[in-house]
Amino acid sequence: MxxxxxxxxxxxxxxxxxxxxxxxxxVVGGFAWKTWFVSQSKRMSLEVMTxxxxxxxxxxxxxxxxxxxxxxxxxxxxxKEHLKKACEQFLGKEPYEVEDIIINTITGxxxxxxxxxxxxxxxxxxxxxxxSVIEEATPDAEKMGLEILSxxxxxxxxx
Numbered sequence: 001m002x003x004x005x006x007x008x009x010x011x012x013x014x015x016x017x018x019x020x021x022x023x024x025x026x027v028v029g030g031f032a033w034k035t036w037f038v039s040q041s042k043r044m045s046l047e048v049m050t051x052x053x054x055x056x057x058x059x060x061x062x063x064x065x066x067x068x069x070x071x072x073x074x075x076x077x078x079x080k081e082h083l084k085k086a087c088e089q090f091l092g093k094e095p096y097e098v099e100d101i102i103i104n105t106i107t108g109x110x111x112x113x114x115x116x117x118x119x120x121x122x123x124x125x126x127x128x129x130x131x132s133v134i135e136e137a138t139p140d141a142e143k144m145g146l147e148i149l150s151x152x153x154x155x156x157x158x159x
Contacts, residue, residue, distance in 0.1 A: 007031070015032045051074060060122070
C-alpha cells in the first residue's frame with residue numbers, strides 16, 4: 001500500500017527509500033508512488049528567488065571604501081543532475097536559509113571583483129561589472145544546482 005505524491009510545475013518532490021530503488025525519484029510537474037512506512041517524500045520550491053546582495057566598506061583597487069547594492073534572480077535548474085545537487089545542499093532547509101547561502105556566495109564574488117577595480121570603473125561600466133559577477137559566481141552556483149538568471153548592479157557609494 002502507499003500514496004501518490006504530486007508535484008506542481010514550480011516544485012520538486014523527492015521520494016527516497018523503498019525496497020527496490022536505490023536512487024531517489026525527482027518529480028517536477030508530475031506524480032510518483034510512495035510506499036507507506038518504507039519511503040519518504042520531501043518538497044522543495046523551484047520558484048525564482050529575488051536576492052539582494054550588498055555589503056559596506058569594501059575597498060576598491062585604490063583603497064576607496066564603497067558600499068555596493070545589487071539584485072540577483074536565481075533558480076534551481078530542473079535537470080536531474082542539478083536537482084540532485086540542489087537537494088543535497090538545500091533539501092529540508094527553510095527558504096530564508098537557502099537565500100542566505102546563495103547571497104553569501106554571490107556577495108563573496110561581488111566583493112572580490114570590487115577589490116580589483118577602481119571606483120570610476122564601477123560607475124561607468126555597470127553592465128560589464130554585472131557580467132563579471134555572473135561569470136565569477138556561475139561555477140559555484142552550478143555546484144549547488146543553481147542558475148543565475150540575472151544580476152543587476154544597483155549602486156556603489158562611498159562611505
